[in-house]
Amino acid sequence: MIPLSWYIILSAALFTIGIVGVLSRRNIFIILMSMELMLNAANINLVAFSHYSQTLTGQIFVMFVITVAAAEAAVALAIIILLSRNRGSIYVDEFNIMKG
């Protein structure tokens, strides 16, 4: 049986990659994918803990998280379409009308 710590290390690594991705990338799609990585890192944690503590709550939580992530992606893509239509760019450092 795979020890619990392996899952936790995997999820911590994924979460870190996600955070670094969101903070360092310019392309908005890569940022969205990095955010999905963060959510999935939490999902791996939840499923692993659920399995090892023999409670189902974690797996139910994951179902909800997956649903919310899909809804979030839908809203994000709609906004990105507007942005690329109005401004012709998907690079976040070009969205700088407002600052200060």
Place this chain on the structure above:
Amino acid sequence: MPTLYQQFMQSMMPILPEAIVIIVALTVLVFDFFIEKERKSLLGWYSLAGIVIAAYASYTLMPMGGTFFGGTFHLDPFATFFNFVFYIACGLGILVSINYLEVEDIHRGEYYALMLFATSGMMFMASAGDLILLYLGLELMALSIYILAGFMRGSNRSNEAAIKYLILGAFSSGIMLYGMSLLYGLAGTTNLSGILAFLRVADLSNPIIFLAMIMLTVSFGFKVAAAPFHMWVPDVYEGAPTSVTAFMSAGPKVAGFAVLLRVFLYTFEPLREHSTAILAGLAVLTMAVGNVMALSQTNIKRMLAYSSIAHAGYALVGLAAGGPDGAASVMLYVLIYAFMNMGAFGVVIMLRKAGERGEEISDFAGLGKTNKTAAFLMLIFMFSLTGIPPLAGFIGKFYIFKSAVEAGLVWLAVAGVLFSAISAYFYLRVIMVMYMHEPKESIELSSAPSLALALAISVTAVIVIGIYPTDLLNYARASIAGIM
């Protein structure tokens, strides 16, 4: 023997107000198809009626308390108090929107539906007794408001506000989710009471507990616009349609405080020493950033955005003070804040008319001569935001700082008073521009019965609460008793 149907209705009673709000939102989406473009304001009044009915349902449910749906949903006086604040924020938000949407030519039915969905999300957040419901309520609120922020589809500024809010919002909820997964792993349950029971017996030197607490603090700090997680606030507040900004500055922020109060003063009670240090640090930083950055703003929406950061800082002072007094003062403060901020944004909306944005502070020049009523209302709201007696803003700040002094955080109270002295500069500057500068040209204000009603409600509340706060404070104190 009750029938199955009766049993079902009986078990659904606790979420009646939320159900009403959601049903009204869904019917708004349907009615939207049958109502022609010129008469969309009907949908606004219909949504408002829904909010009033939901408020009445909350009122009738007040004697019925307890925990439902297997510990996931609390129907307690605490949640009911916050539900009333959400009704106020949503109701005033709808009233200031009706005319504004007409002026901006974005009058579509989804607007009201999204506003109601966001409100129902906030209500679930305030009632949540479980991390799953907390997360779902937060996302329901956040997703609706991302869309509202980008509601002016053709406007670059609105698009930009929406994407900035979405990226940072989703980022922060990812962090929160990871913290929640750690809490679940430690405690073996997602129930807030279960986590409290675990923390009571747990070895608190475990660093993972702190990691989880800090992750939750970061994401709730983001929702209430606490520094250093405030970067999105000025841009989003400036770019979003003004009516959405008004709603955003009252609704989600108050919901964030509802969650902070429940999680930090109830679930994380055993970690009190450490959480006080974190919250006090956040409070000082937030007050400093909000008040100092607001000094140099020329755009009124941006100025009010920094002001809303500063006000989150004052409320965090009450949260750091903790205890029933601290919690009651935070609840009173967010209620007062919802009224005065809605009022201030209402006056800003009056200045918006076709062909002119009316968002610069210089646009207020000479308002005291050309439109005495609008200028006087703005004067009241600015005085209240500064915290000048006898207006409500003073009462709110007074109880916050009083609870901090009583909790032994004298330095925090002193810092708060000093920072609110700084804030007088940028609030009074608006008044100075209105009364001492000459009007540039004749200012014609857009006004409508709905907007006038919203302003009348706000200004009455600001004055009445300022003069007679006792009952409200006692009500807040009684509400907090259930969770402490």
